[in-house]
Amino acid sequence: MSKQGYIARYFNIVRKLSQQKYCSYEELESFLEREFEMLQMQDDTLEFNFSKRTLQRDIREIRNILGIDIMYSRSQRGYYIIQDDYSSDLFLKTLEEINSFSALKLTNSLESIVYLEKRNPKRAEFLPDIVQAIQRKNKIEFRYLKFGEEKETLRKVSPLAIREFDNRWYLIADDKEVVKTFGLERMNNVTILKEKIEGAINFDYNDKYKYSYGIIVPTSGKPEKIVLSVNKKQAAYLASLPLHDSQELIVVNDDEVLVKLELFLTEDFISELLSMSRFVTVLEPKKLQDKIKIILNDILDKY
Numbered sequence: 001m002s003k004q005g006y007i008a009r010y011f012n013i014v015r016k017l018s019q020q021k022y023c024s025y026e027e028l029e030s031f032l033e034r035e036f037e038m039l040q041m042q043d044d045t046l047e048f049n050f051s052k053r054t055l056q057r058d059i060r061e062i063r064n065i066l067g068i069d070i071m072y073s074r075s076q077r078g079y080y081i082i083q084d085d086y087s088s089d090l091f092l093k094t095l096e097e098i099n100s101f102s103a104l105k106l107t108n109s110l111e112s113i114v115y116l117e118k119r120n121p122k123r124a125e126f127l128p129d130i131v132q133a134i135q136r137k138n139k140i141e142f143r144y145l146k147f148g149e150e151k152e153t154l155r156k157v158s159p160l161a162i163r164e165f166d167n168r169w170y171l172i173a174d175d176k177e178v179v180k181t182f183g184l185e186r187m188n189n190v191t192i193l194k195e196k197i198e199g200a201i202n203f204d205y206n207d208k209y210k211y212s213y214g215i216i217v218p219t220s221g222k223p224e225k226i227v228l229s230v231n232k233k234q235a236a237y238l239a240s241l242p243l244h245d246s247q248e249l250i251v252v253n254d255d256e257v258l259v260k261l262e263l264f265l266t267e268d269f270i271s272e273l274l275s276m277s278r279f280v281t282v283l284e285p286k287k288l289q290d291k292i293k294i295i296l297n298d299i300l301d302k303y
Helices: 003-019 025-042 052-066 088-098 124-136 232-240 267-275 286-301
Strands: 070-073 078-081 138-144 153-165 168-174 179-183 187-196 224-230 248-252 257-263 280-284
Touching (some): 003 025, 003 078, 025 052, 052 070, 124 138, 124 153, 153 179, 224 232, 224 286, 232 248, 232 257, 267 286, 280 286
Antiparallel strands (some): 138 153, 138 187, 224 257, 224 280, 248 257
16 A cells, blocks of 8 residues: 555544544444545555554554554453543644645645645655654754844754744744744754653643743733724624634624724734724723724835
């Protein structure tokens, strides 16, 4: 079987066990056979071969390559994934993002009706290694080029989590006892080290990003109460896809909707406001109004 075929089988085993906690061998076999038909539409030379012996080998490979443990429960008569902080949901999203295999892209018959984003994030090929290092608590080493700099630096960090934002992937890591964020598109030569992460690292993902829009977290200052005035059409968009967990509709009338948020006034949040500036007016705080005015005046000066 081709490498793509093996990856597809590993992917679908994890996918099935993520959807159904206890899954019998027969259920797995039936599910894999149905999914495999999509692969065969792309490559009709592939043959579906699956047995209990194959499944045991796949479980070993999934553990070795992906760091995901699959066990069998005699009482429940089914296979299941041992869940942890970096569970299979993250792995599934990772595989989809890097397009190791995608059922939609592998199916020629859908090309005329399904159009996928062509802007694939750079350096996403590093994601499986980073996820594996996080799960196994190994340190990693890589070369990193900051925006605006010309020379790469060598970094050795303790990886904690990965985060997606605006079609980009970011590594959150402990770098000499300081939690930092690294853009994958600026990373090179990622290596999983044998050196283990010793002891517990004081890091709470939800707490760190509680008041942040996007990836930027200020090292000082406090989150601000923000009030926006939007028209009803824009309010409908914000209701279907909130800007942030703190978003709350506080006033709704015929002409406008007032939206309240609690966030740091970061560059990525301001950029998002500017992207819908025709439909949004900042009412509070004044410092955010002033920032928006300066940026808009700078833009006008260019024209």
